[in-house]
Amino acid sequence: MIDIATETMLDAVPMPVLIVDTQERILAGNRAARGVFSDFAVGRPYVTVLRQPQLGAAVDSAFREGQASSVRVVIAAPRRDMVAMVACSLLPEGLVMLVFEDITALEEAEAMRRDFVANVSHELRTPLTALMGFVETLRGAAKDDPVARERFLAIMEREAGRMNRLVGDLLSLSRVEAEERRRPTTKVDVVAVVKASIQTLRPMSEAAAVTVRLEDEAGPILVPADADQLTQVFNNLIENAVKYGASGGEVRVRVTRLPHEAVLRGPAIQVAVIDRGEGIEPLHLPRLTERFYRADSHRSREQGGTGLGLAIVKHIVARHRGRLRIESEKGQGSRFLVILPEV
Ligand SMILES: Nc1ncnc2c1ncn2[C@@H]1O[C@H](COP(=O)(O)OP(=O)(O)O)[C@@H](O)[C@H]1O
């Protein structure tokens, strides 16, 4: 048995701890362990609770050789599996103590970082390969062909532009992430920012034969914000609506005051960017704000998209303690809602 003082102390340890006796039975476990291991019971052979063979080997070597060790195991839990580093060490009187450190989030973050680097490399390599190919053609086969040269130079310019946009978007993404914990405090007029975005994108929307209209423009409407970042948000949302919703012929931007927004628990400003394009299949909706996720990658690339726009939007909105909601119905168009706390 373990005395009350030790038990209280064990319970105060935030990570799961198990103590195994010389009979290989569970002698004690703390509160965290009882939460993780559903079959936990004092007196049970520990192998009925922990079936991972690597762990058995570590416990054995602790018993036999007094050797402390650390093993990585995956523990099936009711809600989600947990990846743990288990430190296994010998206590006095031949007891063995197992301490479980949850490294699930760490491994997930590492996997995300790996994916991100792989994605960036892939996105950069495609235009780079094209550029290198055309340089070679211009040196060789197309050397004395002025018509081909012009055509290839135009393609090279487009590919270099794509790389340039990608690098620009990556830089903004890392800048926004770095500042995410610092909430902006200056008051910015949302209506003015939206108007400026519409103005900036006018050449593009005119070329696509899309009218962009601002409704309810009874400004100014002030919110604590970073004006440059807010501009980036509306530039990207309106640009997307024009690019991907062009078939609808019009994009509406509606600014509304919400006296009490339930999720933000207070007064908020909602900006809706609404198109009447083809809309987005429901299966894509939850993933649209992931880096490099595209509902239609061929179309996005053709339009020069980097796949980072909505990821940047999401981070900027998060920095403003706001919410981004995406609603869409196939064939009806899409609504992107940016909700910002008014105070
Ligand atoms: N208004 C819209 N209508 C339909 N699809 C959209 C709309 N806005 C975004 N999408 C989809 O979401 C994807 C991600 O958008 P974004 O992150 O801005 O990347 P990009 O525009 O560079 O491709 C786009 O590739 C497109 O498939």
Ligand SMILES: [Mg+2]
């Ligand atoms: Mg975009």
